[in-house]
Amino acid sequence: MSASPDYYTEDKENAIGSIEDGLHRVAYAEAAPDRVIASRFGVLGPLLSRLFAIGVEARGIERVPEDQRESKNAWNKSVNAVLTTIPIGALAQSAFTLSFGNAVATIFCFGALGGVATAFIATLGPITGLRTMVITRFSSGYVGGTIYSVLNILTQLGFSTTAVILGGQTLANINPGTLPLVVGIIIIGVCCLIPCFIGYDMVHVYERYAWIIASVIMLFLWGLGGKAGYDINAQKSVEDTGRALSADILSFGGIVFGSFTGWAPVAADYNCRLPADTPPMRVFLLTFFGLSLGAALMTITDPAYILAYADGSTGGLIAQVLSPWGHFGQFILVLLALSVIANNIPNTYSTGLSIQALGRPFAIIPRFFWVFIAFAANTSTPSFLISSVFLSYWTAFFIVIVAEEHFIFRRKNGPLGGYNLDDYDTPSKLPLGIAGILAMCFGIAGAVVGMSEVWYTGPLGKMAGAAYGADLGFELAAAFSAVTYLPLRALEIKLIGR
Secondary structure: OOOOHHHHHHHHHHHHHHHHHHHHHHHHHHHOHHHHHHHHOHHHHHHHHHHHHOOOOOOOOOOOOHHHOOOOOOOOOOOOOOOOHHHHHHHHHHOOOOOHHHHHHHHHHHHHHHHHHHHHHHHHHHHHOOOHHHHOHHHHHHHHHHHHHHHHHHHHHHHHHHHHHHHHHHHHOOOOOOOOHHHHHHHHHHHHHHHHHHOHHHHHHHHHHHHHHHHHHHHHHHHHHHHHOOOOOOOOOOOOOHHHHHHHHHHHHHHHHHHHHOOHHHHHHHOOOOOOOOOOHHHHHHHHHHHHHHHHHOOOOOHHHHHHHHHHHHHHHHHHHHHHHHHHHHHHHHHHHHOHHHHHHHHHHHHHHHHHOOOHHHHOOOHHHHHHHHHHHHOOOOOOOOOHHHHHHHHHHHHHHHHHHHHHHOOOOOOOOOOOHHHOOOHHHOOOOHHHHHHHHHHHHHHHHHOEOOOOEOHHHHHHOOOOOOOOHHHHHHHHHHHHHHHHHHHHHHHHOO
């Protein structure tokens, strides 16, 4: 028995209408997320509407349409000109016994590599109008994007915890014994929460100017440290030689690379409304400036400074450097402690976005709710969730996979010919993600065989160094994923077509 031709016509028209309705809903959510959220929450709708009316950002991971783009300065300065870069630089001497010259050279070389990689990810924001974790769906599929989101949540919470603890320690060292560490941590956390709650515009306003004060303070520290007496040869007598020195440089270099590429998983979040015209050199120079300062301060051989570092870590050392200025030095220390706010704002803000990127059940909850969850986590987490070294491992294969997808498969005359940006939240139109997830696994394998940690050293890591091995984790993670993603993705496109 044959069906009536009218049946097929009606069914086709219904299907087309359903598709058009779906596209209309997506476009409406992108253009007016405030109205969508307010209508979704019933009795809370009027309250949400008032919040959005006074300036609280409604947009979460929805794509920013081209007609709502801006041309303000891109975010790239304040997150690097902050207190948290100083202790990373100090690790060159305290953990790896590198001389000042070798420390600065390592920071420059590995920092340049990480800075270029992060700058590339930042350019994808204006190109796509999407947040970073959503962009990964175009290479690793919906499931792969969710995996990256989990890794990024842990990473940003780890960064946030580091920042609030360091800021709290510095506040506590202003007048020792008067301010408990936990109170200092809460002060820093609350100051970060306010701009993150309000959203994108306030984040940009704060980040655009906060770097100026922090950069001036770093100049003060350079000068006062010189008055105390830098000795750039102070570490020469204890610096390793031969293969052991190479291992120290590679291991410290992995931490430096991670401190730069740690911003890669969030870089597009702050440029998705902007044109891709930000000079990446600024990102590199400001981070290099802070890291080198930490290495320089560790060359001071005055016993009072050595004791201050032993008793109060980096916060104590900085307090000692500023002590000749008395109460004005204490005021500078307060400002320096508060500089971590500029570092912690992107961590907290992007944690909320990464939670939304876990999937639709999370995306329908307003962005600012997840910001409160992130605030609660980063002010109560007792220790690092992800170390700087491990951070360099996963960001290495993340950057490589996204770069190969962009430059090879999504190029203008490539196999896919660009991005169909309307598909960002439609799993059936995104890649299956098999190639991306497998390349991710190979990247993890590369990190495992190349890493050198206190608790484990991979076989290739052992071969590359002396007694404790050398950390080749991020290099091998990038290499393993780069070699495997290309053929796997080509095969996926050939078999699946997307």
